[in-house]
Amino acid sequence: MPYLDTYSGSWTKKEARHLLRRASFGVTQSLVDTSVSLGLSETLNILFSENELPNPPLKYVLDGTSNGEALDPAANYGETWIHGDVVPVEDANTSAKNIILRYRTRSLYAWSYLQMQNAEMSIREKLTLFWHNHFVSVNGNPHLEYYYMNLLRTNSLGNFKELTKQITIDPNMLRFLSGNQNLNTAPNENYSRELLELFTVGKGDAVGNGDYTNYTESDVIEIAKVLTGWRTRGLTNADALTSYFQSNRHTTGDKNLSHRFNNAVISENGDQEYKDVIDKIFEQEECSLYITRQLYIWFVNSEITSEIETNIIIPLAEIVRNNDYDISEALKKLLASEHFFENVFCMIKSPLDLMLSATKSLLLSAPTTSVKEEYEFAYILYLACSDLEQSVFNHPDVAGWKAYYQGPLYYKTWVNNFLLPKRLEYCKVLVTGGDLVIDDKNYTVPPLVPVLLIATNITNAEDPNILINELASQLFNYEITESQIISLKDILIPGLPDFEWTIEYTDFLGNPSDDAIRISVENKLRSLISVMLQMSEFQIM
Structure with a gap:
């Protein structure tokens, strides 16, 4: 078995999606197309490129005197607060201080989600989260948390x-x-x-x-x-x-x-x-072996057999040592290997991977009409991931999230009887819009997924079989069965023959300004895609 030999098979959208999903958070069709044109080697080079660090988090609320608005002396609206005092308000006004710290914390958490959402072809954010889960450090002060995470981000590839x-x-x-x-x-x-x-x-x-x-x-x-x-x-x-x-x-x-x-x-x-x-x-050689196992669990599979230890972990650990503990070369070797491309659909998505694979695959991003709207929307999605028990900056304990260290369940930790219904409901709401109930508080998510644009980007989408197969390819990355296609068509056009969708969708293409036709087609697409996001095939990668 070749194990760490460089993957030599065809480089298609399927392989590109697999690599990009594991090495980053979610993937757009545009990134997949770019990767296919680049090839494996150049895709990896870009993934591991040292990009400029992102601009720091911003003050996203207006100053005011009511409704808990933040009178933060460190920044005006739309400016960063990280250069201000760690504890604001010198007059020891506890209420004002707590309001400011609360908004800064929300700003940091929303901004952190946006870094993952907006990352293009880069492994940096995935590695930043890896180190955050490795060097767990929980504090609660937004300034300290920002500079701690900035340290991890700065050194993530190093x-x-x-x-x-x-x-x-x-x-x-x-x-x-x-x-x-x-x-x-x-x-x-x-x-x-x-x-x-x-x-x-x-x-x-x-x-x-x-x-x-x-x-x-x-x-x-x-x-x-x-x-x-x-x-x-x-x-x-x-x-x-x-x-x-x-x-x-x-x-x-x-x-x-x-x-x-x-x-x-x-x-x-x-x-x-x-x-x-x-x-x-x-x-101690064990340092290189230990970190290599952690990277393997994070990027490939939770099961490390004696065969994997001998043929994957030990040789990669040697590469780590030979590079004086720079991890990039060993990780590139792993992600380019035959073994990596054989290990598909064996990882249950973490809450962050789930949310971001949904939003990026479906071209859903935080509104950019204002800093306030952008940060508030990102904060809601951050809270959704936290509610699914992956809260950035708030690990359950110093060992990190159980999915990456506690056998025999490992990734299955994300889908117990309590969490799975929530995952499915959150997937649905992302597409259809609605309320997310988190800690007994309602957060309204508008139906922002551009389902009509997604459909028009699919050639021959007037054929429901082609439409469903292409959506499945984008969302699941492999073909679905004929019985699944039949079931999904029943969501799109309940009990009707295929030509009914062909007629209706063709009418929409010919009359896109007709509100009645547009709304009907849009609602059908939302129903279809929301069901597909709740399928087990979407929960794994």
Whole structure:
């Protein structure tokens, strides 16, 4: 079996959709056509291109004195607030401060959704979310969260080892895992434990008292000592967004690692000592194996058999090590492989993948008539994903979303008896419009999917069989059965022969300004597409 040999089959829309769906969020027909014309190699080159970072989130509400409007001194409407004070309003007006922080948080969350929605042919946003799920850091302050995510986005295509160093002293992470409370008089092991167990080598099996395959409890203690002395300032401080090293709170002297790290000694090195211990951790081959498994689960399949370990994980991990922990070459190798293109329809879409595959496939985007409308619409879709238990910035725990680490269910976690009906209803509402009820609050979604445009972009859409097959190809990426076509035709033209659709759609094309004909055709298309989005075929990729 070729495994990591470069895919040598035909490069068609089917293969292009598979790659773009896994490597980014959703895909438009235009991007698919572009990829087909580029070919596999050039598509990957563009996916991994270093693009300019996006402009920061904006203030999307008007200043006012009523209805909870934000009197934010940091920005005018349509400007960014990230250069303002971390805690706004100097007069300690708690109500005003909370209003401002609430709108900034919503602005950040909506903006984050828009980055995924508006990304073109780029893997950066998918990798940014990967690192967000890997280096989980929950805080609640929008400024800290923005700069934490900006760190992940900036380094998303880069070096795993260097990102680990930067995240170790990131103010958001220092607060989240008690790093700023890690003192020589009272070492705190929260971060050192997660650094080993979740971020770098993984725990492995217990093989003795306090001894695991990849580290020991004594390593957790010694690494905690290495990291003592790093602090954060209060949120009202002008330097709240930076960390600093306080030498008198640092544990001095040598730190001795266990046999799991070849009894290495980390010599006293002040504010550079954290880099030394991370370099030592990354000398373990298990670091490359661990991150390669995580990337495989994220992009390919949750099942890592002994065969996959031998033929995929181990050789890719070697590429990671040979590139000093730059991940791009190994990931390109994986995404270009025969193995990747054999692993189709085995991944249940995450809520974000579900929403964005629906909106992008159906040419649905946030309204751009104003910043306010754009951000409010994006925030509703962000909330919908959160309601389906994938809330960016708000992981359930430090291990991330269960779909990517908790066997045997893995991706099936997204479709339990509680979540599946919600997924289906949200898919329907995206097409037909209606109310999304989230946390007992109604959010109205207008019917913005341009179903008439989608149909007119399909050649010979007056034939219901061609129309349905082409929609299936775009939404499901493979042919559906004859019985499914018959069932879907019954949604489009209930109990009627094919020619009834042909006549009605042809009449619409000839008389597009006739409201009665247009509304009838539009309603039929909305019903058809909404049902297709609720089919199991749309829930997987």
